[in-house]
Amino acid sequence: MKIFVCTKQVPGISEVKIDPKTNTLIREGVESILNPNDRNALEMALVLKEEQKAEVIALTMGPPQAEEILREALAMGVDKVVLLSDRAFAGADTLATSYTLALAIKKILKESDSEENYLIICGSQAVDGDTGQVPPELAEELGIPQITYVQKLELSEDKIVVERKFRATEIVVIETKLPALISVLTDINKPRFPTMMGIMKAYENSNVIYFDSKNLNADISKIGLNGSMTEVKKIFFPERNGKRIILEGSPEEVVKKLCHHLQEDKIL
Amino acid sequence: MDFSLTEKQKMLRKITRKFAEEYLVPVAKESDEKQELNKTAFKKMQEMNYFGACLPVKYGGAGLENDTIGFCIVIEEISRADAGWGITIAVHNGVAAYPIYKYGTEEQKQTFLEDLANGNKVGSFCLTEPNAGSDAAGVQLTAVKDGDEYILNGTKIFSTSGGIAGTLLVVAKTGDKDSRREMTVFIVDSKTPGYSVGVKEDKLGVRASNTSELVFEDVRVPQENILGQYGDGFKMAMRILDFGRIGIAAQCLGLGQAALEASVKYSNERVQFGKPIGRFQGIQWKLADMACAVESARLFTYKAAFIHDKGEDFGTASSMAKLVASEAAMQAAHDAVQIHGGYGLMKAYPVERYFRDAKMGEIYEGTSEVQRMVIAGNLLRKGV
């Protein structure tokens, strides 16, 4: 049994800065972190590993500096980490990214015990792009079932039973055979801190495996900027118009005034 | 010369900072008031392997025995959150666990290190006595040979973690009544009959850290528990403190960093005369001086760690680091309170605690005067 966890390195601030000329993120002076939601995915994988026999493999596509988040994943306790890094991968949108990730997963599966089953766990979305598209696209690339927005999972031999959050208050319970892909929500678990021993191990006794476009036998037209169907026309901050009204009076009066305003603005 | 940290050291900083902000910062004020380490934090600190920071993996440690800069970074980040925890971990590792690893026999390592590494036993270093403070050679606790054992009698004071310790390094006088410096260091288990904890000190700062009086009444210690050579205890104690001071320097550094960060934040937020106080030159000069002091502390501390790891004579460097870092922390904390004005004196802000904590560093593990004595003594003896 293999559990793949797809991770991403993202800027570590809530308000990203954008270069108005190139429409790209300004990365200078911004700390890079492991996408917070991916920690939940890693935590779930590591709990499964403790409960059952499984090998946990964390993957990311990114520049060589993305090694840092993979080391962090190793320090948390994953068994193997793979970095997909190549200039040709640069500028990938979610489609090109999931194509590349799928190639890597297929390659790893091909090189290991072919009978082995597998599960892919992703965070639901990354805090930078916030599209939530990679998990479904990756499942499509691999032709396996996908369940998004998972908050609970039970794994038994060749199937999983999961709780999928549906709208705000409803839960759908879904069962599917493996292999499968799930994307998990934040707050479903409390990701562990890497211990000091974990950090030592991550830097001293472990290697990061590198894949590039050549050893993935990638179709050049499907990776990086070439393989991207989306084009960023413009990135901008939503304008804030400073309209602010302070309502005063007793609670009853304030509520009345508020309703009045909302009706005026056609919200109620 | 290359000042960059390794990727591993950067990760140690990042993770320790995040951990400390989550588990130590929220309870720091309460621990200061209650004068004890928070129990949940204690368990978490054990899980994170901080008690075994500078012990080899082989003995259950985290493996920083040859990476003292990494060790300093860990102490620095813990102290940035709570200097009381900082001194606890610095002392446990620096002057209790590490000396057993460095100078102990294989049997002693097997016996004592595992419990120290996982924090099931806390370590303490016991040198100071009522009549032996700066003048460490004045130790009066005696150890008298009786068969294969030594019988310890006397009192130690001001032992960090003494009241919660499981394993103690005790410096005892083993020479004649009139001899000075003829001492021996013993490893003592706190379960040994005749040993008891006396007064727990009520202190100005680092209040979460336990500081206790320890009483030895006919405490029998087997001779296998001698650390290093019989009669060589004074030198041994000085060597232990040389390394310990690097950890204390790192503790002061983290505290200075906390004071600086709080001050920068407050200077941007607090508005007087229509602008943030950070726009006033009077505040800016303070911030600049604090930043320089803290950075000097960092450079001195890492340099001492670097020299230690190269296997060179690091005594002067560690005294310099401890002196510079403790005085930097005091300056930074002093200015931090000033920058915060009246709020700086209130319990609602952490800077009054930093101020109290910082004063401690100029006294324990050798006062600033003693550091200057050591530095000057080495200069005069060995040359510049």
Ligand SMILES: Cc1cc2nc3c(=O)[nH]c(=O)nc-3n(C[C@H](O)[C@H](O)[C@H](O)COP(=O)(O)OP(=O)(O)OC[C@H]3O[C@@H](n4cnc5c(N)ncnc54)[C@H](O)[C@@H]3O)c2cc1C
């Ligand atoms: C919180 C805390 C934790 C401690 N932890 C430990 C511990 O874990 N283990 C341990 O053994 N001890 C510990 N100590 C003891 C500490 O190391 C001593 O307090 C310190 O070394 C000073 O000794 P003293 O208090 O007796 O002061 P004194 O030696 O009496 O000094 C009084 C003053 O005289 C100055 N002075 C003394 N001699 C000279 C000189 N020759 N020239 C110039 N000035 C001089 C000193 O600098 C100081 O200003 C701790 C103390 C504190 C407060």
